[in-house]
């Protein structure tokens with residue numbers, strides 16, 4: 353199924369800065385400095401391996417940005433449990449980012465300018481930064497996607513004032529409510545950065561039930577903490593982000609969860625580890641050392657016996673700053689109190705970091721990059737020429753940004769069994785909760801099959 357991906361050559365991609373369309377992206381505060389970051393405080397439990405001269409990293413330093421949600425766990429665990437150090441990366445600094453806009457600004461300037469070398473990203477941020485679509489002056493800054501961090505662990509939360517009105521995974525009985533609100537103050541939903549995961553999850557969920565996210569509701573970018581305040585005061589109806597936020601809303605009796613992303617698309621791609629391309633090109637061995645640390649952290653996290661300890665490490669003030677790790681502990685076991693009487697107790701719905709019900713989580717499938725780009729075309733965020741002619745333009749961009757080849761090299765050096773190293777850059781046909789299928793060989797057909805979309809195709 354990866355035939356087409358493999359045929360696309362890695363020839364130099366000509367990046368064209370497109371001025372039009374970039375203005376709709378909301379920019380974070382420019383020059384927003386990263387918060388002072390964590391270097392490991394817990395005693396390392398991993399012995400430092402005897403690194404061969406061929407694998408010795410060019411540098412021991414890297415500065416990685418993260419957002420305090422469960423997606424960042426592999427980075428934090430790799431630091432705190434000594435997995436980075438084990439592979440020679442003894443000076444990794446994690447830098448908590450105030451917002452996704454700050455993360456984007458900080459990777460633009462790089463660690464040499466006081467920013468970051470890479471870290472955690474929603475998709476397709478690395479592709480949009482590479483294309484200069486969301487950077488200052490539309491400057492293209494090449495980035496490489498190196499691993500997926502996590503699947504699941506995200507939800508769509510709804511303000512409690514809408515309890516009992518039929519807002520759930522499916523919205524059939526809630527449609528009159530949406531129509532009624534549209535006539536006065538439209539249903540308002542927030543995400544933390546436009547055109548990426550959470551925006552796309554809300555849009556998919558609404559449109560699957562026949563609600564047009566561009567005309568029937570109001571969608572906007574709001575920082576997580578502000579959204580919670582707005583939900584309390586009743587000015588915000590919905591919010592999508594990663595744990596622990598959705599369950600915190602339930603716990604604090606501010607909202608309930610309409611849907612887990614695990615219900616919208618089981619074993620879906622979520623957030624990724626990506627670095628500046630120039631950093632990777634200068635430090636190929638250090639890149640693989642970082643990947644090895646992350647892969648070991650992901651395996652450690654998928655041992656459910658470690659999840660109590662993981663919740664305690666993540667809840668600490670310098671990371672998520674939670675009053676109690678309990679708010680993470682249940683979701684980590686696949687236990688979700690949805691807040692509307694619905695309870696999920698199913699381990700297959702928990703966040704997974706290394707392997708899930710479909711195979712590798714950590715390996716960055718190029719077919720998933722293509723879905724994120726196809727959704728950007730669907731909603732008019734990217735021009736449709738990305739998807740025309742068998743998606744040649746999208747696939748060429750993906751081939752340049754998605755460095756699954758480096759993931760595989762690192763996995764082999766780490767001694768990962770061959771059975772856990774995918775041989776295909778495509779995970780194949782994907783299926784969503786509404787029965788819609790995405791065949792990565794035919795993204796144009798997928799767009800044609802969708803009733804609600806902005807692009808005319």
Ligand code: CA
Pocket residue numbers: 423474506549550593594622623
């Ligand atoms: Ca997320």
